Amino acid sequence: MSTYVPLFLLLIVAMVVAGALFTISTLLGPKNPTPEKMIPYECGSETTGGRFVKPSVKFYLTAILFVVFDIEAVLIYPWTVEFKNLGWIGLATMGSFILMLVVALLYIWKKGALEWEK
Numbered sequence: 001m002s003t004y005v006p007l008f009l010l011l012i013v014a015m016v017v018a019g020a021l022f023t024i025s026t027l028l029g030p031k032n033p034t035p036e037k038m039i040p041y042e043c044g045s046e047t048t049g050g051r052f053v054k055p056s057v058k059f060y061l062t063a064i065l066f067v068v069f070d071i072e073a074v075l076i077y078p079w080t081v082e083f084k085n086l087g088w089i090g091l092a093t094m095g096s097f098i099l100m101l102v103v104a105l106l107y108i109w110k111k112g113a114l115e116w117e118k
Contacts, residue, residue, distance in 0.1 A: 061113030068104045072097075 079086070079094050086093075108114065 057111070058113050058115075061108045061111050064104070065108050065113055068101060072101055 075097065076094070079090065083090065
């Protein structure tokens, strides 16, 4: 348990500092709301059309692209650290993983997620 005490202390200090900063900014910060400030911010432009318009499929494909390559970065780093200990089975497993990533990249490339709108 003594090895976790510094971690708990760090978490407690972080929560106290975050809570104190939030409370101080709430109590001492300027408060002059205007109708213009109360409008939801939508990337600097007025919204047009229906509120519940379905986003383009390209939005979802871009999200899939981000998730796929984010997972790649997370999983390849530990594999490189333990590369010598894993042997040929580790190499084959990572090869199949990279193959799946290439298939995902080809899929989103074919669907046009990497094309910019004109």
